Amino acid sequence: MPITSADVKSKLAAASWTNRDNVACQILKDASSGDIKSWNVEAVLRLLYNLVDGYRSADDIAALKTLAANTAFQPGSIADAVSIIKTVKSGNPAIQTELKAATVTQLYAAENKRMSFGEGWLYEGSTKGRGQLGQSAYDDVRNTKHFKAEYEAWATRVLIARVLKKSIEGYSDFRQIDWSTYSIVIPSSYGSAVQFTDLEDFVVPAYLAIKMQAATKAGRSAADVMKFGIAVYHGMFASVSAAQTAVGDSVNWAPVEAHLLAIGKKDEVDYVKEVSK
Amino acid sequence: MKAARSFLLVLCLLLVACSEEPATLQVHLRCPANPPAGTLVLNGETVDIQTACRKQTLTFDTHSANEPLQLKLRRADGVQAEATAAYGEELQRDRHGFHAIFELLTEPPYVRAARL
Numbered sequence: 001m002p003i004t005s006a007d008v009k010s011k012l013a014a015a016s017w018t019n020r021d022n023v024a025c026q027i028l029k030d031a032s033s034g035d036i037k038s039w040n041v042e043a044v045l046r047l048l049y050n051l052v053d054g055y056r057s058a059d060d061i062a063a064l065k066t067l068a069a070n071t072a073f074q075p076g077s078i079a080d081a082v083s084i085i086k087t088v089k090s091g092n093p094a095i096q097t098e099l100k101a102a103t104v105t106q107l108y109a110a111e112n113k114r115m116s117f118g119e120g121w122l123y124e125g126s127t128k129g130r131g132q133l134g135q136s137a138y139d140d141v142r143n144t145k146h147f148k149a150e151y152e153a154w155a156t157r158v159l160i161a162r163v164l165k166k167s168i169e170g171y172s173d174f175r176q177i178d179w180s181t182y183s184i185v186i187p188s189s190y191g192s193a194v195q196f197t198d199l200e201d202f203v204v205p206a207y208l209a210i211k212m213q214a215a216t217k218a219g220r221s222a223a224d225v226m227k228f229g230i231a232v233y234h235g236m237f238a239s240v241s242a243a244q245t246a247v248g249d250s251v252n253w254a255p256v257e258a259h260l261l262a263i264g265k266k267d268e269v270d271y272v273k274e275v276s277k
Numbered sequence: 278m279k280a281a282r283s284f285l286l287v288l289c290l291l292l293v294a295c296s297e298e299p300a301t302l303q304v305h306l307r308c309p310a311n312p313p314a315g316t317l318v319l320n321g322e323t324v325d326i327q328t329a330c331r332k333q334t335l336t337f338d339t340h341s342a343n344e345p346l347q348l349k350l351r352r353a354d355g356v357q358a359e360a361t362a363a364y365g366e367e368l369q370r371d372r373h374g375f376h377a378i379f380e381l382l383t384e385p386p387y388v389r390a391a392r393l
Contacts, residue, residue, distance in 0.1 A: 126372065214392065234371075244393070
């Protein structure tokens, strides 16, 4: 007989308050890995609550390890995030061919090189984190036109994985859990979201994909869509538009790049090259 | 002590100012070699076409978040036309604020919103 999410809830509810951690351990001993994988957010968080409430015994930690190893809510890599983003934007050929996990790490490196002294640890400007994005970018990513459903699913997945890992390590960081509904609270401000690197690892490529989509136009190559997208991501809209007007070409990147270099905007050109290489 | 307090106050004000995202709107105009006489109505303001084309970029203090932007062309020869830049398409936001591109044309449709 498989153990369902509803079974988890009813078994825990039927147990006395003092015995619930033992019941939670027994549920995890009796469940198959397939059962555990099928459990929803509420079931996983109810088990977590009863395993971390009060003293954490060796049995509680072992049960937490079983839960963390088998739950559907696993940590996510940048490559996982990029794969989801490509699926959502499957109709855009440039996003399919040009957006890669390496693009994101190259973008982090390019932003890091350009941060001023103290930025990120002493103070934050209007843009935050390794990808240097602001609230409006975060709002765009969470818009129903773009990645709202996928981001919420991602955030739920990685925040549960994170809290399980921390709980095994003995920490009690439950700030993203609403215990009254046994649900995950997804940060509404980018300042809060960016504290979780795995949330940022979704938001950054998602926002770049949005900018690539907006940079897609007839006659423009996929590689150039990427470069225009990166330029707008980096706040270069005004200088790129002026360059297009100056060279009389609103499709290709090469003449824009040549103009930007001619007027001394080498760092902006370098940024685009570093991210798109 | 007083100087230290003043320094901290200025620092706090600077940090607050730096932590807000700009909501300025820059409209980038692409005009024909000889722009016609007339006016443009943009973001509630009326501007002379030839003056605007010389400037190439018009800057406004604020734009209502994510609203479409309409440009109305009123040429002196009687030609009237309108174009709208939609947010996420021709109207974009970057870390410096909102941006839109409009092209003025010598032939119909006379004005159109353009992507970067």
